[in-house]
Amino acid sequence: xxxxxxxxxxxxxxxxxxxxxxxxxxxxxxxxxxxxxxxxxxxxxxxxxxxxxxxxxxxxxxxxxxxxxxxxxxxxxxxxxxxxxxxxxxxxxxxxxxxxxxxxxxxxxxxxxxxxxxxxxxxxxxxxxxxxxxxxxxxxxxxxxxxxxxxxxxxxxxxxxxxxxxxxxxxxxxxxxxxxxxxxxxxxxxxxxxxxxxxxxxxxxxxxxxxxxxxxxxxxxxxxxxxxxxxxxxxxxxxxxxxxxxxxxxxxxxxxxxxxxxxxxxxxxxxxxxxxxxxxxxxxxxxxxxxxxxxxxxxxxxxxxxxxxxxxxxxxxxxxxxxxxxxxxxxxxxxxxxxxxxxxxxxxxxxxxxxxxxxxxxxxxxxxxxxxxxxx
Ligand code: SF4
Numbered sequence: 001x002x003x004x005x006x007x008x009x010x011x012x013x014x015x016x017x018x019x020x021x022x023x024x025x026x027x028x029x030x031x032x033x034x035x036x037x038x039x040x041x042x043x044x045x046x047x048x049x050x051x052x053x054x055x056x057x058x059x060x061x062x063x064x065x066x067x068x069x070x071x072x073x074x075x076x077x078x079x080x081x082x083x084x085x086x087x088x089x090x091x092x093x094x095x096x097x098x099x100x101x102x103x104x105x106x107x108x109x110x111x112x113x114x115x116x117x118x119x120x121x122x123x124x125x126x127x128x129x130x131x132x133x134x135x136x137x138x139x140x141x142x143x144x145x146x147x148x149x150x151x152x153x154x155x156x157x158x159x160x161x162x163x164x165x166x167x168x169x170x171x172x173x174x175x176x177x178x179x180x181x182x183x184x185x186x187x188x189x190x191x192x193x194x195x196x197x198x199x200x201x202x203x204x205x206x207x208x209x210x211x212x213x214x215x216x217x218x219x220x221x222x223x224x225x226x227x228x229x230x231x232x233x234x235x236x237x238x239x240x241x242x243x244x245x246x247x248x249x250x251x252x253x254x255x256x257x258x259x260x261x262x263x264x265x266x267x268x269x270x271x272x273x274x275x276x277x278x279x280x281x282x283x284x285x286x287x288x289x290x291x292x293x294x295x296x297x298x299x300x301x302x303x304x305x306x307x308x309x310x311x312x313x314x315x316x317x318x319x320x321x322x323x324x325x326x327x328x329x330x331x332x333x334x335x336x337x338x339x340x341x342x343x344x345x346x347x348x349x350x351x352x353x354x355x356x357x358x359x360x361x362x363x364x365x366x367x368x369x370x371x372x373x374x375x376x
Contacts, residue, residue, distance in 0.1 A: 013181070014221050015121055015188060019251050019260050023056060023219070030222055032057040032248065044068060047099050049249065054315055055096065057219060057248040059229070064214045064245050068104045074212040075202035076100040077244070079112030079155070079195065082132040083122045085271035086139040088316055089218070089261045092249060096216035098144045100247075108207075109150045111140065112198045116155040120187035126156055130371075137367040139272055142360035151207075152370045155194055160204055164197035165190075168231045180223045192224060199228045199244050210240045219248040220260075252315055257287030257308050273357070276350055283312070283346050289331070290338035301334040309338070309345045317345075317352050 012030070020026060027034060035058055040050050042065050049055045067074040078097050080090050101109040113136070115129035133154070141147060155161060177189050203210045215225060225246045232241035254261040254268025261269050270279045289303030289310070304310040310327065318324050327344075330336040 012220055012223055014192075014223055015184070016220065016260075019253060020219065023250070026219065027057060030226065032059060032219075032222065033061075035061075035247070039065075044103060045099075047095075048319055048321075049092070049096065049099070049315075051321065052314055053250075054092070054252075055216075055247050055249045058246060059225060060243060060245040061214065061247060063212045063242070064100070067106070067212045071104070071106060072212070073106040073108070073208065074104070074214065075108055075110055075207075077110040077112070077199055077202055077213050077215050078217060079114040079117075079198055080136060081114040081118045081121070082129040082136055083118045083124055084132065084263050085273045086136055087261070087263060087269045087271045088312075089252065089269070090136070091139070091143070091272065091316065092252065093216060093218065094140055094143050094145075096247065096249065098140070098146075100214055100216060101146055101149060102144065105149075107149065108202070109145065110198075110202050111137075111145075111150055111152045112158075112161075113152070113154045114191075114195075114198075116194050117191045119156070120185070120191045126154075129154070134364075134367055134371055135273065137370055138360040138363045139356075141363035141366055141370075142356055147366055147370060150370065151202075151374065153374045155198065157374070158201070160206065161194060161197035161201050164200055164204070165193040168196055168200075168235055169193050171231060171234050172227075177227075180227055192227060195224045196228045196231055199224070200232060200239070200241055203239065203241050210242045212242055213244040215244055215246045217246060217248060218251055220251060222246070222248065253308065253311065255282055255286040255308050255312070257306070272353060272360075276353065279350065279353065280346050283309070283349060284342055286312070286342070288338045288342075294337050294339075297337045298334040302331045302338065304328050304331045307331070309342055313345055313348065317349050 035056055039061065043050065064074055076097055078093060080093060086094065097109055101107050113129065113133040115126050118124040118129050119126060137152060172193065181189065181192060199213065199215055201207065202213050229243045232243050235241060252261045254265055256268045259265060259268060263269065267282060270282050286308040289305065289307035291297035291300060291302065314324055
């Protein structure tokens with residue numbers, strides 16, 4: 001599994017590139033609850049990421065579902081590092097945030113531009129983050145974010161986040177933070193504390209006080225959630241924090257099928273603003289579950305479960321469950337082979353990207369307004 005073993009402890013690395021092999025073991029190790037069918041059925045709306053078990057784990061999600069049912073307010077909080085254009089991984093987190101924002105009119109989305117993390121992890125200057133963040137917000141709006149119920153802010157600008165991080169750091173010793181994150185540059189430990197401030201920001205009096213908060217993230221971000229919940233509990237008397245809830249999505253493989261999808265390997269991912277020819281090339285070069293020859297594949301069928309083309313459609317670009325089911329069986333039976341299938345995938349992905357680009361261009365003015373709104 002993508003968990004580093006150190007003497008007497010195991011570490012899940014939010015900045016690493018490993019994939020997870022054994023989710024059940026991870027759930028047991030860190031006390032994460034699985035997303036069950038029963039839980040899915042209690043959502044007021046469905047989403048392909050839930051139905052297809054891309055979102056697989058949670059902490060205290062029942063608290064959010066109760067708030068929705070009872071019409072109480074809650075916060076959706078997540079941050080995206082503005083270290084590049086939205087790629088498939090950021091699209092996934094963005095869609096989850098928007099899903100939770102749209103589940104209830106009482107939900108407010110807190111969108112954090114994680115420029116301090118980009119500075120510490122990617123050595124990216126703050127002014128570069130600002131430019132990229134504008135493009136990221138255009139994507140968020142095009143994906144369906146409701147601009148009337150969102151608080152967009154930069155980590156480096158939001159003094160309340162920085163103040164919270166510094167107050168709550170009182171209870172964090174070097175051995176505690178090392179036990180959670182392993183040996184890292186001090187800047188990343190500070191980024192982790194700032195993320196604690198981000199997650200608890202919606203519960204400050206200026207934002208209406210303590211409230212249920214859900215943080216949709218990839219499962220490799222769980223260390224931040226654990227640290228936040230621990231500190232929220234320790235400071236409950238001072239701030240009255242409600243322990244934040246979280247949902248976790250699986251770590252998605254990149255197009256090579258070998259690594260976690262990330263910007264580190266450009267052939268393994270594409271961005272939503274990338275040249276269409278380049279996207280097509282990457283899809284056509286992706287790892288598949290096909291057989292060595294077309295003859296063998298027609299005879300024995302392919303393996304969609306290990307195929308990145310199938311994964312691309314299942315996780316990111318195909319809403320129609322029956323289309324996917326049909327493709328799965330056509331692949332298994334050898335009725336369709338990889339060359340034809342990749343063409344189908346290219347058409348569907350490029351169509352989606354072109355539609356998305358038309359929408360995002362119309363959002364530029366609104367995105368600029370949201371970006372400036374809470375500027376200090
Ligand atoms: Fe993947 Fe399609 Fe080939 Fe099946 S036919 S292995 S789904 S590319």
